[in-house]
Amino acid sequence: MGIEVVVEGLTKSFGKQSIWRDVSLTLPAGEVSVMLGPSGTGKTVFLKSLIGLLKPEQGRVLINGVDMVNSPERDIYETRKLFGLMFQDGALFGSMSLFDNIAFPLREHTRKKESEIRRIVMERIEVVGLLGAEGKLPGEISGGMRKRAGLARALVLDPQIILCDEPDSGLDPVRTAYISQLLIDLNAQLDATMLIVTHNLDIAATVPDNMGMLFLRELVTFGPREVLLTSDEPVVSQFLGGRREGPIGMSEEKDAATLAAEADAASASVPAAPRVIVPQLEPSPGLPPRQAVARRRKRVMGMIDTLPPAARSAIRDTYAKSAEAATLPMPAAGSGA
Amino acid sequence: MITGALRQTGRLFALAAEVVRAVFRRPFQFREFVEQFWFVASVTILPAALVSIPFGAVIALQVGSLTEQLGAQSFTGGASVLAVVQQASPLIVALLIAGAGGSAICADLGSRKIREELDAMEVMGVSPVQRLVVPRVLAAMGVAVLLNGLVSVVGILGGYFFNVIMQGGTPGAYLSSFSALAQLPDLYVSELKALIFGFIAGIVAAYRGLNPRGGPKGVGDAVNQSVVITFLLLFFVNMVMTAIYLQIVPPKGG
16 A cells, blocks of 8 residues: 655745745555646656655645655655655666566666566566567657656556656547546555656546645645635646636736736636546456555545535535435456456 | 856765666666777777877987986986886877767767656656766776776887987986886876776766756757866866875885
8 A cells, every 4th residue: 555645835936936835735545646737836846846856945745654864864765765756757868678667677786697687677568569679778758658657667666656757748539548547446456655846737637536726835725636626725726727818827926906807807717617627547357456445435534624625515416416426336347356 | 146156066976976886786788888898998998009109209209308407317208218218108098088989989878868868768667877978987987097007008119119219328327227117106196097087077977868858959058068077177187186296105215
């Protein structure tokens, strides 16, 4: 089972420029979370802070009792072995073939025999659909392939926590859909805690259990997906609707005059259609069910009274539907065991 | 300005301390060490030999001309050998290790840094200092020591050739003044200098390579700076070491 990641009061700035302030959230163990946010709001910085690559000025990131911000370097290195991080452009070693890249963590951290390494690596290469390309150098393949190779490398040590930095950027919609399915399947197989940083709305709508959004140096919200998807906060609804009208401007924040002008224009135009909540992706047939689903259900039902009314009814709807689905005859998957 | 310079200096020393500590941490990256050793050696051996012949020659010619005017021609051998072994050879080694080896190390680490390869390595729980920097620094030190021997020999041969053939010195006087003035500690300090210069060149190159500022242009700047900083440090350290050596080791002739 995955490990819970607790973030408390994290604040990061580069010089005088503050990136975000006082971010607190908990990534529940084994669940999939998505962090949304316009470009340039420090999503990647957040990810790198979780893993201890960047050191925020204040706050803590607790994983298994180790604070990734302030603990001794030795403990941080040890804890990092629990992580798999998929970098935005793969961050593969340019001088090694894909095979050696993916085998790197195994060769560094385990004493496995070369035949064993080969088996594991080829298995992962197959999972991300790169069979046949394992001998190529990172410079010889497309950006999408590099990304998938980076994911494969992040997976070889069976991580408990998987972080994905924009898994969709540079991928076409079909490949993005495949990546979404792959991430859910991985969660079903590994039961790892996952955080995906993205601004892709399809991934945001179909993959996560929980969603958060960073904007204007703040964590706007973080909670069960229904909370964000039904939120009427202007930033959130503008972002999810992909509209120009709202507080997000071309360069982060709009000035008051533009906002007022928009408000006038908006009153004349038709109101945006209410958002529908698309059902979450299920693991591919043949895979075990996601253990996180039951845990999340228990957790969310426990906190349901603290949630906004819209989110509350959306959650009840979702679980009512899934209760019906559960009474249908199950496919024969997994009965061979 | 001053605090900035001090901060950089402090970080440089911190990296040096970290490297020294990581040298003793297992597992030692033997393969990487051999590869880097071979690489640094291959880019420095030929230029070092080619530089040291004319260098030995000019010292022999200059010293020979001076001693001839003073009437102490028979000491040309000893004087030029000491100059080559103690001063010229470690400095030639240092310039080549910094200029050819260090610049390549700096560029390599810098481009890995901006491609996020080093971040990826840290995320996988592998320390770039232990995995990449330590083998490079050790390779620079090892090559520097061996290269110093080569440069000394080639420089002395060059000096001998020019003194005996061009200036009409006698081989016997050259060799006897050699053994009259030179002593083994001269060779020891020469090798010690080379070892330390190799360490400094490796550390500075690694430090600048690990901290490039902003993109590919930053890597170019870092390489440039690493060579310049190394040169400054080396000449300074050389001066200090020479002064200490002359104080603590009694001269043989006296």
